[in-house]
Amino acid sequence: MLDKDLVMNKTLRILNRKQGEDSTGCRMGVVIARAGLGKTAILVQIALDNIFHGRNVLHVSVGEGLEKARAWYDDMFLHVTGDLPADRAAELAEYVQRNRMIMTFKEAVFSRPKLEERLNDLVYQDIFRPDCVVVDGFDFSAADFDEVADIKDLMSSMNLQVWFSALSHRADQRVSKEGIPAPCHDIADLFETVIVLKPEAPGINLHVIKDETACVVPGKVLALDPSSMTVQEG
Amino acid sequence: MKWNIDKVRNIGISAHIDSGKTTLTERILYYTQRIHAIHEVRGKDGVGATMDSMDLEKERGITIQSAATYCSWQDHTVNIIDTPGHVDFTIEVERALRVLDGAVLILCSVGGVQSQSITVNRQMTRYKVPRIVFINKCDRTGANPGRVARQVREKLGLNAVMMQLPIGLESDLNGVIDLVKMKAIYFDGDQGETIRYDEIPADLLAEAEARREELLDAASMFSDELMEAALEGTPTEEMIIAAVRQGTLALELAPVLVGSAYKNKGVQPLLDAVINYLPAPADIENTALDMANDEQEFTVVPDPEKPLISLAFKLEDGRYGQLTYVRTYQGAMKKGDTIVNSRTGKKVKIGRLVRMHANEMEEIEQAGPGDIVALFGIDCASGDTFTSPEVSMSMSSMHVPEPVISLAIIPVDNKSQGNMSKALNRFTKEDPTFKTFVDPETNETIISGMGELHLDVYIERMKREYMAEVEAGRPRVAYRETITRRAEFNYIHKKQTGGSGQFGRVAGYMEPLEEGEYEFVDKIVGGAIPREFISSCDKGFTKSLQKGTLAGAPVTGVRCVINDGAAHAVDSSDVAFQLAAVGAFKEGYLKARPVIMEPIMKVAAEGPSEFQGAVMGSLNQRRGIIIGTTEESNYTVVEAEVPLAEMFGYSTVLRSLTQGKAEFTMEFSAYKPVPKSVAEDVIKAYQEEKNKK
Numbered sequence: 001m002l003d004k005d006l007v008m009n010k011t012l013r014i015l016n017r018k019q020g021e022d023s024t025g026c027r028m029g030v031v032i033a034r035a036g037l038g039k040t041a042i043l044v045q046i047a048l049d050n051i052f053h054g055r056n057v058l059h060v061s062v063g064e065g066l067e068k069a070r071a072w073y074d075d076m077f078l079h080v081t082g083d084l085p086a087d088r089a090a091e092l093a094e095y096v097q098r099n100r101m102i103m104t105f106k107e108a109v110f111s112r113p114k115l116e117e118r119l120n121d122l123v124y125q126d127i128f129r130p131d132c133v134v135v136d137g138f139d140f141s142a143a144d145f146d147e148v149a150d151i152k153d154l155m156s157s158m159n160l161q162v163w164f165s166a167l168s169h170r171a172d173q174r175v176s177k178e179g180i181p182a183p184c185h186d187i188a189d190l191f192e193t194v195i196v197l198k199p200e201a202p203g204i205n206l207h208v209i210k211d212e213t214a215c216v217v218p219g220k221v222l223a224l225d226p227s228s229m230t231v232q233e234g
Numbered sequence: 235m236k237w238n239i240d241k242v243r244n245i246g247i248s249a250h251i252d253s254g255k256t257t258l259t260e261r262i263l264y265y266t267q268r269i270h271a272i273h274e275v276r277g278k279d280g281v282g283a284t285m286d287s288m289d290l291e292k293e294r295g296i297t298i299q300s301a302a303t304y305c306s307w308q309d310h311t312v313n314i315i316d317t318p319g320h321v322d323f324t325i326e327v328e329r330a331l332r333v334l335d336g337a338v339l340i341l342c343s344v345g346g347v348q349s350q351s352i353t354v355n356r357q358m359t360r361y362k363v364p365r366i367v368f369i370n371k372c373d374r375t376g377a378n379p380g381r382v383a384r385q386v387r388e389k390l391g392l393n394a395v396m397m398q399l400p401i402g403l404e405s406d407l408n409g410v411i412d413l414v415k416m417k418a419i420y421f422d423g424d425q426g427e428t429i430r431y432d433e434i435p436a437d438l439l440a441e442a443e444a445r446r447e448e449l450l451d452a453a454s455m456f457s458d459e460l461m462e463a464a465l466e467g468t469p470t471e472e473m474i475i476a477a478v479r480q481g482t483l484a485l486e487l488a489p490v491l492v493g494s495a496y497k498n499k500g501v502q503p504l505l506d507a508v509i510n511y512l513p514a515p516a517d518i519e520n521t522a523l524d525m526a527n528d529e530q531e532f533t534v535v536p537d538p539e540k541p542l543i544s545l546a547f548k549l550e551d552g553r554y555g556q557l558t559y560v561r562t563y564q565g566a567m568k569k570g571d572t573i574v575n576s577r578t579g580k581k582v583k584i585g586r587l588v589r590m591h592a593n594e595m596e597e598i599e600q601a602g603p604g605d606i607v608a609l610f611g612i613d614c615a616s617g618d619t620f621t622s623p624e625v626s627m628s629m630s631s632m633h634v635p636e637p638v639i640s641l642a643i644i645p646v647d648n649k650s651q652g653n654m655s656k657a658l659n660r661f662t663k664e665d666p667t668f669k670t671f672v673d674p675e676t677n678e679t680i681i682s683g684m685g686e687l688h689l690d691v692y693i694e695r696m697k698r699e700y701m702a703e704v705e706a707g708r709p710r711v712a713y714r715e716t717i718t719r720r721a722e723f724n725y726i727h728k729k730q731t732g733g734s735g736q737f738g739r740v741a742g743y744m745e746p747l748e749e750g751e752y753e754f755v756d757k758i759v760g761g762a763i764p765r766e767f768i769s770s771c772d773k774g775f776t777k778s779l780q781k782g783t784l785a786g787a788p789v790t791g792v793r794c795v796i797n798d799g800a801a802h803a804v805d806s807s808d809v810a811f812q813l814a815a816v817g818a819f820k821e822g823y824l825k826a827r828p829v830i831m832e833p834i835m836k837v838a839a840e841g842p843s844e845f846q847g848a849v850m851g852s853l854n855q856r857r858g859i860i861i862g863t864t865e866e867s868n869y870t871v872v873e874a875e876v877p878l879a880e881m882f883g884y885s886t887v888l889r890s891l892t893q894g895k896a897e898f899t900m901e902f903s904a905y906k907p908v909p910k911s912v913a914e915d916v917i918k919a920y921q922e923e924k925n926k927k
Contacts, residue, residue: 059862065388066862066873086748097875102862109865118863121847127854 028152030164030184033197037204039165041229042195043134044072046163048080051099052092055131058122060115061104062137069102069136079228101128107139112151119158132161140166140183148187168196179209197224206231239536240514241310242604244561246330248358249340250350250899254370258340258495258504259303259314265427265502266305266312272425302559302590302606307505313606322685325634325667331361333547333561333606336512338504343369343377343492347385349838349871349899355390364482366489366507367392372400373407373494376867383490392488395452396445397478397507398500400492401435410492410500411438413446414474419503426498452487453477475510482511515604520563522619522627525576532627534564536603541565541622542573545629546614549664556663558609559590560601563629565622567607568600576619576628586610616666634666638833638878638902640682641689642673642707653702654679661692668692676923682712685900686882711879713916714831714905715782716791720745723822724798727814730805737805738763738814740771742796744822752779755795763799767811771796774815783823784913785830785920790905794819830913831905833878839888841896843870848891856880857909875903879912 031042047057061069077096081089103118122128133155140148155162168181176185180194188194194210208220223232247255263269304313315330331337337358341351358365367386369379379400386394399411401418409420411434418435422428434442450469454461457477463469481487489511493500516536522543523529534543542565550557560567567573571584588595588608601607614620619628645651658670658681668683683689686709696702724741740763747753754772763771775794782789799814837858839849843865849872850860858876881900888896908916 065385066864067389069862097861098859101860104862104864106866109867114865118846121850125847125851125854127847127850128860 027161027192028155028164028190029162029193029195030166030191031195031197032166032168032181032184034168034170034199037197037199038224038229039167039197040069040072040136041076041224042197042206042231043136043163043165044076045230047100047132047134048073048076048096050132050161051096054099056099056129057101058119058128058130058133059100059102060110060133060135061102062110062135062139063107064104064137066102066104069104073100076228076230079230101130107137110138112147112154115151116154119154123158130160132163134163136165138164138166140164140187145187145190148190152190204229239516239602239604242313242515243310243508243512244313244333244335244515244604244606245508245512246315246334246337246363247340248330248337248354250342250345250348250354254342254495255340258338258368258370258501261426261495261498261501262312262314262505263303263305264425265505266307268303268305302608304589304606308509310509312505312508315606322683322688322691325665325684328357328634330547331357331363333545334363335515335518335604336508337363337365338368338508339365339488340368340370341382341386342374343372343379343382344374345840346378346382346866347389348840349836349873349901352389353901355392359485362485364485364511364513365392366482366491366504366511367394368500368504369490369492370495372403372492373405373497373499375404377403377407379403379490379492381866386488386490393452393481393486394488394490395449395478396492397449397489398492398503399438399442399445401438407494407497407499410503411442412503413442413449414471414478416442416446421499421502426501429502449478450474453481456481456484456487479511483513483517515563520629522563522629525626525628529628534627536564538566538602541625542567542571542620543622543625543627543629544573544620546609546612546616546618546620549614549616555611556613557590558612558614559606560609560620561606562601562603564603566600566602567620572623573620574623574626575614576621576626577615578618580613581623582612582620584609584612615663635684635902636712637667637669637682637684638712638835639685639689639709640680640712641709642676642678642680643693643704644678644707646703646705650702650704653700654696654704657692657696657700657702661695678707684902709882711832711877713785713787713908715784715787715789715828716831716907717744717746717789717823717826717828719827721822721825721827723818723825725814725818725821726800727810727817729810735802735805736807736810736813737800737802738767738770738807738811739798739800740774740796740811740814740818741798742794742818744792744794744819744826746826747791747793751790751792752776753793755793757795757797758799759797762801763796763811764801764806767801767806767808768796770808770811771799771815773808774812775819777812778816778819778823782828782830783820784828785916786924787830789823789828790831794822829907830916832908832912834875834903834906835878835881835900836903837874837876837881837898837900838871839874839896839898840869840871841892843868845892845896846870846872849888849896850874852884852887852891856884857912876900877906877908878902 031039033039047059050057059069077093081092166184168183172182174182174185176188178188180188181196191210192212196207196209198205198207203226204224206222206224225232247259249255260272264272302315304311315334339355341347369382371377372379383394383396386392397413399413400407401409401411409418411418416434418432420430420432422430450464453474454464454477457473457480460469460473460477463473478487478489482489489507491500491504491507495501520534521531522534524532544560544562544567546558546560548559567584569584569587572581573584574581587598587601589598590608598607621627645654661668662670670679670681673680681689681692693704693706696704720743722743726739727736729736754775756768779789837853841849846863853860853872853874853876856876857880858874861873861875864871888898
């Protein structure tokens, strides 16, 4: 059923595990970018890569609807599986659906206790046991160090990998000493991996600012294919 | 004959269950003076809403059959079809949308865009029906029309533009602000019948101005005149209405109005909007197929002087015989006219012509283009086209979904037996999604339809309207079978038992068909099977498709290719080759790894967030795949795909899990293979049943 090679060449595999082995256990990563540069696309690729490697992904979307999140998965899935025979693609689509759950919250509703409650519902009732959680739309500008650390503790206690997206603003020029931009500059220590998307002619580049898992040497720059928002090789 | 077609509006009212469609229609009829008292759907007076004329509808508080009525507003005739909200009666909604020119999509200001609203919107899009949105129940706790308008944009993909703002919300709802007139509208009098225009309350003025700007921006896209006037600060009411109308008719704009039908607020401006923004019959391009000219598309002209083209979209068997609801597209029909059913070629004379008002009727002499009327005593099927004798046209047919659930019914006595037949005869004629047949093996009468409620209603109607008491068996899912790989066959049918014998050999292969149900391909060369017996092979395969060998379910998604065979000069015949094809199919089928498919339903369960875990757990236990959840304030929607076989009796389970606070809707999504363990059970049950016979 799984098709590791399929994803290896097309998604963020290199960021998603230690070289030569599958990553497990807690790890917290963040994709930082200004609006419209493709944060969700990157998160969805990370999620798909996890799914194709046999792990369950909980996609938490804050402030966006279920349909929008689904549409991202459908689009990315098409890019990844476009060359496959129709029956194989249909089989994989079914597999993705079984191994992914999307949870959407209105901004005002989302909180760490709420997330814990929902995760407990899923796990204790054996409805869905995630290995990886991606959180799209979390408002880092309104959260302090303790709050994010608390979420990290929760994920650690459940042995979950977690990826966030963070919205940066052109006007906010603050950066940490490692070069991690606001709004995550003050909480950079909490993340094992930090990726920043930057518009740089002729397209958008993905900068790996920090990676404690040693998958990638910090400073690595990858280009995104502007039509599909997938990471180009090289 | 003078016929002012610009003054006709044919509209439908559609929405998610319990959004207030019937309540709104009741107000419309009251304000247009078609009725003189308002009765509520579940009112204490026990009368029930005017449009819910069936006893069952009144008791259950739901609309089962779409009902037609008409009224007059601002010198216009408005034909209204009130449609059911429950997805089991979706054919009623489809029928209505096929013949309507415009629609009002009602949304609940608390529930917002719910699952059925998405279905209804999709249906409206399929039939290219321009629509206006009415956000109802603004008097309810938790009302948030702004959020609902956002959902209309995000979930329905409509370019929603607010035409009004509410003045107050929940229990403080006092009226609405008209953003075109820039006036406050209040609804005075006991039943809100007196409209009073006033200045916009000072505390809402800034917001009203901001929203009007948005309205002007959106509407300007459809009118250069308005754009220029807006830049100069001189847009007029007429300019805005004309631009919004243009955008709406082009399906590129959805005007949004607000109010509370139950509290009698916002209904009259909604009627104004129907006149202002929804199309007259002449604004919509309708096409027919010219049967005399190789089915070429032909645009109908809504001119009363042209030959008649009309569509029968709904049948009803009433006290006075069959009543046929007809929409005329071109020409006119008069009492005494002779018209032709283009499907059967049969000529019929129009005896009585009536205009329907719920279950009451008004005799009329004639109906012009765009009218919705009913004819008496005409034998036809739903979807038939009636024309003048000099033309042969057919309107395209309606989308009719396949039934997904069936059950056996057994009459309790002889009297019920006869009555049951009469009832089934009528129901199947009225409703193409309701089907019935006698299982030749069990001799049981099987009824099939779109859901438990659908069949439940018909069983109840048999009892009430036809005194036919029946015992219903357990609901059964409409399984299907298909093949998963290519397999070859080479079968000889040979019989020699005195007299003329039978001989036929059919060889070839079968393979899965990606799209469609069945395809027959003839690749015979050199006359291995004589030409006259090729169609016999096709017939034999078609016969085999009726019942698969795994669960006795219809076989779909199969391409049968014949490429070799043999015939005998004397013993080969049509029957011999049909039987040879049946044998060949059987031989190939088992090698082609057949699987059983079951209907999968898209389920949306909505309720307070505290029950989210319980709801997800219950769907998970039913082999459901949770697609996702949407949590807003204290309310959560859980969406899942669940096999229909696991959903029987779910409403009771959900009620008890959530203290009656959650509800669910479901609609057919797709056929998917059943898991192995379940397939084994289904096969076992089928074999046991077969052995019993």
